[in-house]
Amino acid sequence: MIRRGLRSFGRFWWDFLVGDTPEFFLVTLVVVALAFLLRSERAWGVVVLPVVVLGALVLSTWRVRQKKKS
Numbered sequence: 001m002i003r004r005g006l007r008s009f010g011r012f013w014w015d016f017l018v019g020d021t022p023e024f025f026l027v028t029l030v031v032v033a034l035a036f037l038l039r040s041e042r043a044w045g046v047v048v049l050p051v052v053v054l055g056a057l058v059l060s061t062w063r064v065r066q067k068k069k070s
Contacts, residue, residue, distance in 0.1 A: 021060070023056070023060065024056075024060070027052075027053070027056040030052065031049060031052055031053060034048060034049060034052060035049060
């Protein structure tokens with residue numbers, strides 16, 4: 001009973017966090033890690049974090065457009 005509940009709980013979180021696009025989850029982890037690493041270097045953080053997020057969004061949009069063309 002408890003094992004089934006834990007398994008269901010784990011599946012819920014997997015679907016919630018990863019869902020259909022695991023790359024968004026990975027990008028989120030990378031952005032959080034970069035923010036943590038750059039916490040004392042605010043100037044670099046202000047430049048690097050938006051560039052990483054923008055790059056991920058552009059790459060994701062490009063991949064979806066490529067899938068729709070085929």
